[in-house]
Every structure is written in structure tokens, then in C-alpha cells.
Amino acid sequence: MSLLNSSHAPQLVSDQGEVNVNGWTLLADDDALGVDQAVLSFGRAINELDGLNGRYGVRVAPGDDVRKLAPFLSKVALIEVAFPGYRDGRGYSTARILRQDLGFDGELRAVGDVLRDQLFWMMRCGFNSFLLKDADPAGAIRHARSLYTHAYQSAADGLKPVWALRHPA
Amino acid sequence: MYQYDQFDHAMVAARNAEFKDQVERRLKGELSEDQFKPLRLMNGLYLQLHAYMLRIAVPYGVLSSRQMRTFAHIARTYDRDFGHFTTRQNIQFNWIKLADTPQILEDLAAVEMHAIQTSGNCIRNTTTDQFAGAAKDEIDDPRPFAELIRQWSTFHPEFTFLPRKFKIAITGATRDRAAIRVHDIGLQLTDKGFDVYVGGGMGRTPHLGHLIKSGLPGDKLLSYLEAALRVYNRYGRRDNIYKARIKILVSALGPQEYARQVEEEWATLDQAQIDAPHAEIARIKSFFPQPAYAEKPFDVASLERAKAADAGFARWVRNNTLAHRRDDHVSVTISLKPTGLPPGDASSAQMDAMADAADRFGYGELRVSHEQNVILPHVAKADLYELYRLLDQNGLSSANVGKITDMIACPGLDYCSLANARSIPLAQDISQRFADAELTDKIGDLQIKISGCINACGHHHVGHIGILGVDKQGEEFYQILLGGRADEQAALGVITGKGLSAEAVPGALERLIKLYLELRTDETERFIDTVGRLGREAFAGALHEPA
Numbered sequence: 001m002s003l004l005n006s007s008h009a010p011q012l013v014s015d016q017g018e019v020n021v022n023g024w025t026l027l028a029d030d031d032a033l034g035v036d037q038a039v040l041s042f043g044r045a046i047n048e049l050d051g052l053n054g055r056y057g058v059r060v061a062p063g064d065d066v067r068k069l070a071p072f073l074s075k076v077a078l079i080e081v082a083f084p085g086y087r088d089g090r091g092y093s094t095a096r097i098l099r100q101d102l103g104f105d106g107e108l109r110a111v112g113d114v115l116r117d118q119l120f121w122m123m124r125c126g127f128n129s130f131l132l133k134d135a136d137p138a139g140a141i142r143h144a145r146s147l148y149t150h151a152y153q154s155a156a157d158g159l160k161p162v163w164a165l166r167h168p169a
Numbered sequence: 170m171y172q173y174d175q176f177d178h179a180m181v182a183a184r185n186a187e188f189k190d191q192v193e194r195r196l197k198g199e200l201s202e203d204q205f206k207p208l209r210l211m212n213g214l215y216l217q218l219h220a221y222m223l224r225i226a227v228p229y230g231v232l233s234s235r236q237m238r239t240f241a242h243i244a245r246t247y248d249r250d251f252g253h254f255t256t257r258q259n260i261q262f263n264w265i266k267l268a269d270t271p272q273i274l275e276d277l278a279a280v281e282m283h284a285i286q287t288s289g290n291c292i293r294n295t296t297t298d299q300f301a302g303a304a305k306d307e308i309d310d311p312r313p314f315a316e317l318i319r320q321w322s323t324f325h326p327e328f329t330f331l332p333r334k335f336k337i338a339i340t341g342a343t344r345d346r347a348a349i350r351v352h353d354i355g356l357q358l359t360d361k362g363f364d365v366y367v368g369g370g371m372g373r374t375p376h377l378g379h380l381i382k383s384g385l386p387g388d389k390l391l392s393y394l395e396a397a398l399r400v401y402n403r404y405g406r407r408d409n410i411y412k413a414r415i416k417i418l419v420s421a422l423g424p425q426e427y428a429r430q431v432e433e434e435w436a437t438l439d440q441a442q443i444d445a446p447h448a449e450i451a452r453i454k455s456f457f458p459q460p461a462y463a464e465k466p467f468d469v470a471s472l473e474r475a476k477a478a479d480a481g482f483a484r485w486v487r488n489n490t491l492a493h494r495r496d497d498h499v500s501v502t503i504s505l506k507p508t509g510l511p512p513g514d515a516s517s518a519q520m521d522a523m524a525d526a527a528d529r530f531g532y533g534e535l536r537v538s539h540e541q542n543v544i545l546p547h548v549a550k551a552d553l554y555e556l557y558r559l560l561d562q563n564g565l566s567s568a569n570v571g572k573i574t575d576m577i578a579c580p581g582l583d584y585c586s587l588a589n590a591r592s593i594p595l596a597q598d599i600s601q602r603f604a605d606a607e608l609t610d611k612i613g614d615l616q617i618k619i620s621g622c623i624n625a626c627g628h629h630h631v632g633h634i635g636i637l638g639v640d641k642q643g644e645e646f647y648q649i650l651l652g653g654r655a656d657e658q659a660a661l662g663v664i665t666g667k668g669l670s671a672e673a674v675p676g677a678l679e680r681l682i683k684l685y686l687e688l689r690t691d692e693t694e695r696f697i698d699t700v701g702r703l704g705r706e707a708f709a710g711a712l713h714e715p716a
Contacts, residue, residue, distance in 0.1 A: 062407075086207075087290070089330025093402050096327055101437045117208065124326035148183050150176050152320045153391075154442040155327065161442075162176040162320070163449040 010114070013137035015128040022131070024057050024078060039080060042069075049075050059111075062090035070102050079104065081127070083112035092125045099126035099156040119144035126156030170231050170534065171316045171456045173281045180323065181283045188212045189271040196268060211291075213284030214270060217584050221265040224287040225277060229297045229315035229339075230258030230537040234524035237535055239280045241520035247273055252520065254505060254513045256577055256628060257336070258296050258537040259287060263584055285323060290331045292322035292398070296338045298346045299538035302457060303500045303546040305492040309358045311341040313454040314387060317445060321391045328398050332405035333413035335398070336370075343657070348539060350378045350659035351631055353415045354397065362386045367397065367427065368419030371625035375661045376416040379424035381431065388450060392443040396435035400427065460532035465551040467497045475554045482557050484606060485568035493547065501531075501545040501553075502538070503560060504567035504575060508604045511593045512578045513541030522563035530556045540577055540616075542570065573615045573682070574600045577628050581621030581638065582645075588621035590638025590645035595619060595671055602675040603682075612682055615696045618653075631655035633697040634681070635662040636674065647674050649712055651705035654697055665705050666712035673714075680711040 012022045026039040039057035040048070042064040049056065049072035057078035060066055069076065079098060081091040091110065098104040109129040110122050116134050119141060134140045154161045173181075188208070195205045202216075209215075213224040225240075240260055244252045247269045248262040255261055265273070277283055286293055295315045302310045318337060322328070328335070340347040341358035349355025355366035355378045363385040369378030385393055404422075406412045419427045476483035490499040503523060506512050515523070523543055527535045530552040531545035538544055548556060560566045569575050576599065579585065581592030596619055603609055618632030622639075629635030635650030646668035653662025669677055682696075688707070689699045700708065 087330055088407060089290075089328070089332075090403055090407075092327045092330065093399050096399075097437075100439060121326040121329050147187060148180065148324065150179060151326075152180070152323050153325055154439075161445075163445040165176065166174070166452065167446060167448040 008133045008135050010131040010133050011137045013130050013132050013141055015123050015141065017138040017141040019137055026059055039078065045069065045072065060094055062088050066094045066097055067102065073102060073104055076104070076106060078107045078109060080109045080111045083110060083114055086113045086115055086118055092121060095122070095125040095127055096156050116140035116144065120147050124151065124155040124157045124159070170233060171453065177281070181278050181285070184212070184283070184285055185271065185274045185278055188274065192267060192271050210288045213287035215288060217263065218586050219584070220263065221267055221270070222261055222263050222584070223265045223270060223273060223284060224255070224259055224261045225282060225284050226287050226294045227259050227537050228319050229295055229312055230299055231312060232535050232537065234527040234533045234535065236280045236282055237520050237524040237527065239276060239282070241517040241524070243273055243276065244517040244520065251514050251516045253580065254515065254537050254541045254543065256539045256541060256626065257294055258539055259294060260537070290333050291329050292325065292335045292337065295319060296336070296347055296539060298340045298342055299536040299544045300346065300491060300500050300546060301341060302459070303493055304342050305494050306344055307342045307494065308360055309341045310457055311339040311358050312457050313450065314358065314390060315339055316453050317391065317450065318394070328402060331402055332407050333410070335415070345657040348631065348655035351375070351655060352378065354394070363390060365393070368416040368424065370414050370416040371628060371630045372414065373411055373623040374417065375625070375630040376420060377659050377661065379419060381424055381428035388444055388447060389440065391445065392438050392440040393431070393435055395443055396431045396438060399434050400430045460534070460547050462495060462498065463549055465497070465549045467549065467551045472550060472553065481566065481568065482554060484610065485557055485566055486553060488568045488572060489570045498547055498549055499553070501548045501556065502570045503543045503545065503565050504570050505542050506569055506575050506600065507564060507567045508574070509597050509601050512576050512596050515543070519563050519565055522559065522565060526556055526559050529559070540575065568606065569609055571614045572609045573603050573612050573617060574609060576600070576617045576619060577632070578619040579621050579627035585621065587624055588638065589640035590621045590647065591671070592619045592621040592627055592638060595636065595647065595674060598675050599678060602679065611686070611692070613692060613695055628655065630661050631659065632662060633700070634678065639668065641668065645671055647671060649677065651708055652697070652700050663705060666709045669712070677712045681708055684708060684711040
């Protein structure tokens with residue numbers, strides 16, 4: 001278990017520990033749209049989603065302002081948030097904005113340098129699926145869920161902050 | 170002081186169990202150092218030049234006598250019998266064995282302490298006025314809000330991988346003793362709420378913080394901070410470690426534009442879910458009452474007699490005590506700057522002695538200051554002489570608080586893998602050169618701050634005299650800065666004259682001081698005031714030997 005141990009091929013795992021096959025395909029910006037479960041780049045999504053029917057995936061890079069997706073979210077079933085390196089924490093803000101400000105309730109997936117030590121933070125920020133580089137993805141999810149029973153602050157996972165437990169309404 | 174409840178205990182216990190498992194796997198070779206590094210750095214464990222260093226958080230510099238005794242125990246049992254108090258109001262142990270760290274953290278947890286978030290690119294220990302709750306010039310007590318921030322920032326899921334580390338300081342007094350203008354966020358508590366300064370910092374590009382918000386209510390503090398941190402997390406630079414602090418972002422956007430973005434983000438937040446309710450703020454405040462003051466008859470005449478009979482005591486009372494909110498008490502600073510010893514170090518016996526002093530004369534409470542001294546915030550004037558004698562028997566009666574030998578110095582090249590030059594030996598040389606008590610008192614208030622490299626852990630930018638160690642073709646050199654200050658009139662010092670060798674620095678300071686004593690209007694004009702009146706160039710010539 002380590003942040004840098006990325007020798008394992010990524011496997012798709014849900015926040016409940018179910019390991020799944022990834023049916024989504026990331027399209028290059030000049031690929032035709034015909035495929036089922038297509039993931040669009042962020043730039044393409046904000047330019048083209050308005051004129052499209054159906055439900056798509058969108059790949060969001062760390063520097064993308066995810067609020068620009070707000071008008072099109074009804075056409076988005078999956079958002080992949082890219083973590084090019086585990087030290088780049090912009091994706092945590094992206095996730096909370098999607099969940100708590102924009103009300104996105106589809107699949108929110110962390111992709112890239114996603115390792116078991118980040119899962120706890122990612123789940124708190126609203127991610128519910130992960131392309132995880134780990135020998136035992138289900139075990140990694142179980143471990144992350146068992147780490148802490150309480151949290152000092154509210155985030156996107158619905159966990160009540162400790163102050164709410166101290167002062168029940 | 171704050172006391173843990175079941176939730177606080179559970180949080181620390183969970184982290185310690187996790188780290189214990191990680192250490193065991195490192196010791197078995199299942200984790201390489203590369204793999205272990207980011208994990209140990211989340212727990213305050215650094216690998217320095219010679220050994221592991223463990224940095225323990227002293228939340229906002231407040232500790233009990235029992236916690237101080239635990240530091241003594243750690244120094245004795247796991248280190249070389251001493252510890253080092255830092256400019257972040259924390260303590261560092263420099264000679265730790267990895268295998269001992271889980272037990273050390275367990276010993277700390279037993280007295281409600283930990284090393285969480287004392288390293289890494291996260292929100293670090295919030296610092297404050299070491300005289301909080303005691304000082305006569307206090308408007309409101311900053312400690313409950315520092316504790317509120319401690320809890321909110323602990324394991325904050327959004328802000329664990331910030332562009333760079335993040336430091337918050339709070340003061341609640343008119344005199345700024347917490348150096349808020351050189352912090353990422355500085356909070357000034359007033360009777361109308363918080364004034365928020367942002368984008369201060371030292372390092373290689375020093376900046377003073379900008380006021381971006383006035384009158385922020387205390388019950389909105391956390392959501393406003395959350396918005397401020399989110400803007401930084403999203404837009405702070407990540408391409409260059411030296412340009413990643415918030416000061417660079419604020420400077421690039423301009424403080425007004427940064428403030429506008431924070432307001433915009435703040436408006437999107439579900440503030441009621443973030444801001445702790447009044448009942449929680451009241452609960453935290455209830456842990457910071459005034460002590461049950463002892464009504465000890467205080468006889469001015471007997472204090473004066475003791476001062477007349479013992480010149481060392483008289484000097485210590487003059488230099489090391491501060492006016493208290495009660496006339497029959499004072500706050501006492503225990504100087505950790507004795508002549509010729511490393512600034513901020515204390516032995517296990519001295520830590521025990523300070524704990525005893527706190528129990529006998531200080532209601533069991535101690536503080537650590539960012540100047541690397543230890544404070545007894547509440548001492549009855551009637552007890553001063555007995556306290557002084559106890560401290561004196563333990564080598565803790567240096568009467569130089571605020572004076573030229575009360576230096577800040579970073580660990581420097583003796584410990585730190587980033588340093589270019591040594592800091593501690595230079596501080597020791599200067600301290601010996603100005604060991605004469607009469608001369609020190611004649612010079613008056615003067616702050617020397619020494620950093621062994623450009624990262625500025627020794628705060629050289631805000632020293633009245635700052636000293637910066639640099640490496641010039643494999644040789645250690647020191648640049649002198651003049652005119653810096655960290656108080657409510659914060660200013661950055663400017664490099665003056667050419668770089669000096671370590672041997673040349675004490676002589677240069679002597680010439681500088683001699684010139685100051687000639688130029689000052691009278692003994693009430695402090696060094697920093699004279700530099701302000703005449704300009705630092707008036708002093709540049711004195712730094713170098715006359716040709």
C-alpha cells in the first residue's frame with residue numbers, strides 16, 4: 001500500500017468495492033461520435049453537448065473550470081476527473097463543486113495516478129468510482145472505508161461533522 | 170485548555186493505528202523509502218541529514234505541564250535528552266529511530282497530542298499570540314478560534330494535496346505578537362469580527378499579507394476559509410515549487426481580484442453545513458476560562474527589596490515579564506536563549522523544571538512562542554522571586570527576552586538537508602559576543618533572525634537585523650538585512666552591504682550596534698526606529714571593516 005506503488009494495471013472499482021469492467025471509451029477530439037458510452041474531452045463537451053442527444057461521459061483535467069459544464073449536466077452520465085500525479089489536488093475541489101454546487105448525481109470517477117492512500121479523501125469529496133492501480137482494489141476500498149468513523153468537517157459524502165454529533169438538533 | 174472528547178481521541182487513535190501499520194511494513198521492507206516518504210510526511214516524520222526528525226504539534230502553542238513532561242520523557246527515552254522548540258510553536262526531536270515512532274505517538278496520544286499535519290502540503294498548525302488570554306492589550310481571546318480551525322482543518326479531504334503548505338496565524342490583541350502579516354492567512358480578531366489578511370509569507374519571495382476582508386463574523390470563519398482555500402487549491406501554481414505558495418497567486422491576481430473570487434466561491438457554499446453552530450463555539454470557548462486566580466497578598470516593598478538584593482532578578486523582572494490583565498499577575502517568558510547554546514533547545518531536565526514551575530506558580534499552563542521561548546502566561550507577582558530561583562537552578566533564568574541575544578535561528582546545516590549554511594553556530598557566536606548584560610540592556614529591544622537558506626525558516630526577512638546564510642562556490646556566506654519587523658507595523662528587511670564570512674558577522678554587528686548607539690536620539694529610540702528614521706543606508710558602511 002503506497003502512494004507511489006503504481007505498477008499495477010488500473011482496475012475499475014466502485015466506492016462499494018465492486019470491481020467492474022469499464023465500458024466507456026475516451027474519444028480523441030477528431031473521433032466520430034458513433035460509439036456507445038463515449039467520453040468526450042472537456043473542451044469538446046462544452047462546445048458540442050448543447051447540440052447532442054443522449055448521455056455522455058466527460059474527461060475533466062485539473063485546470064478545467066468544471067462550472068462551465070453546468071448547462072449540459074443533464075446529458076452527462078459520467079465525469080472522469082484526471083489526476084496526472086497524486087500530489088495534484090485540484091480534482092478534490094472539482095469533485096466537491098460537481099456534487100455540492102452543481103448537484104451532479106451521476107458517476108464521478110477518479111482516473112490517472114489513483115492509489116489506495118487517496119481513496120479516503122476522494123470518497124469524502126464525492127467520487128464513487130475509481131480506476132485504481134492496486135493488486136486488490138476491493139480490499140483497498142474496504143481499508144479506506146474502515147480508517148475513520150467520524151470526520152471533523154462536512155464534505156460531499158453526507159457524513160455529519162463531529163460538531164453535529166456533539167450538538168444533535 | 171481544550172480537552173479531547175471521544176471523537177477527538179478516536180481521530181488520533183485511528184491515525185496512529187494506520188501509521189503503526191505503515192511503519193511496520195517499512196521496517197519489514199514491504200515499503201521502500203520512496204513509497205514510505207509521502208506517508209511519513211503526513212505524520213510529521215522527516216528524514217534529515219543524520220536521522221529521522223519528528224515534529225509534534227503544539228496546537229496554537231498552548232500546552233499543559235503534563236504535556237511538557239511527556240516531551241521530557243520523549244527526549245530522555247527516545248532522543249539525545251533534548252528537544253527543539255520551533256518558530257511554528259511546535260517541538261522537534263532530531264534523533265528519532267523509526268522503530269520508536271509508533272510508541273512515541275502512543276505516548277503523545279495519552280496526553281492528547283499528535284504529529285498530524287506538521288508536514289506536507291496541507292493546513293499546518295495554526296499559531297497565535299503566546300500571551301493569549303493573559304495580555305492586558307487583548308481585545309478577544311484567539312485560542313477558541315484556533316481550536317475551531319484545528320478541528321476543521323484536520324484531515325480536510327479537499328485540502329490535503331494543496332499546491333504547497335498553508336499556515337494560518339491569529340492574534341486578538343492590538344500588538345501583533347503572532348506575525349500575522351507574514352502568514353498565508355493572518356487573522357486579526359477585533360470587536361467587530363475578523364480582519365483577514367492573505368498572501369503574506371517569507372521564503373525566497375517575501376510578501377506582506379493584504380487585507381481582503383473586514384468584520385468577518387466568527388461564526389462564518391470556517392466557510393470563508395474554505396472558500397479562500399478552494400480558490401488557492403484550484404488556481405495556485407503547481408508547476409514550480411518556489412512559486413506555489415498563495416502569496417504568488419494573490420500577487421498575480423491582485424488582492425482585490427483574489428478577494429472577489431473568494432466572495433464568489435463563498436456564496437456557492439452551503440455555509441450552514443460548514444460553519445460550526447454557536448453551541449459548538451460556546452463549547453470550545455468553555456475550555457478557555459480564566460484560571461482560578463490565587464488571591465495572594467502582594468507586597469510591592471518586598472518585591473523591590475528582592476530586586477535590590479539580586480541584580481539578576483531585577484533584570485529578569487524588567488526584561489522577561491509582561492503586563493497581565495490582572496494587576497497582581499504578570500506573564501513570564503522563560504528564555505531558551507542562554508549564552509552560547511542553540512536557540513530554542515531545552516533538555517529533559519529543563520522541560521521537567523518548566524512543568525514544575527507551571528504547576529507551582531502558573532496554574533499548570535505553558536505556551537511556546539514563535540520566538541522559540543516558553544511562557545508561563547499567568548504568574549502571581551507574589552511568586553516571582555521563588556519562580557526565578559527555581560528557573561535559575563535549572564539554567565532557565567536568562568534575562569534577555571526581546572534583546573539582541575533573544576535570536577530566532579533555524580536548525581541550519583547542522584540538521585537540515587535544505588540548508589546552505591549553518592545557523593546555530595553563528596547564533597552561538599553572536600550570543601557570546603553580546604553576553605554582557607549591561608551592554609545588552611543598553612542596546613535595548615532588538616530582534617536578530619537567522620536563516621541558513623533562502624527558505625527563511627529563521628524569519629530573516631522580518632528581523633530588525635536579518636541574517637541569511639548562502640552558499641557561494643562551496644563556502645558559507647551571510648547576507649545582512651536591515652529594517653524588517655513582524656509586528657503590527659510589519660515590514661520586510663532589505664539586504665544591506667556585501668556578504669560576510671561567518672567569522673566576520675559578530676564584528677560587523679558590533680560596529681553596527683556601536684553606530685546605532687551613537688546615532689539614536691536617546692535610549693527610548695529602538696534600533697528599528699533609528700533605522701526607520703535615518704534609512705538603512707546610513708548603517709551599510711558599518712557592516713564592513715574600514716579599509
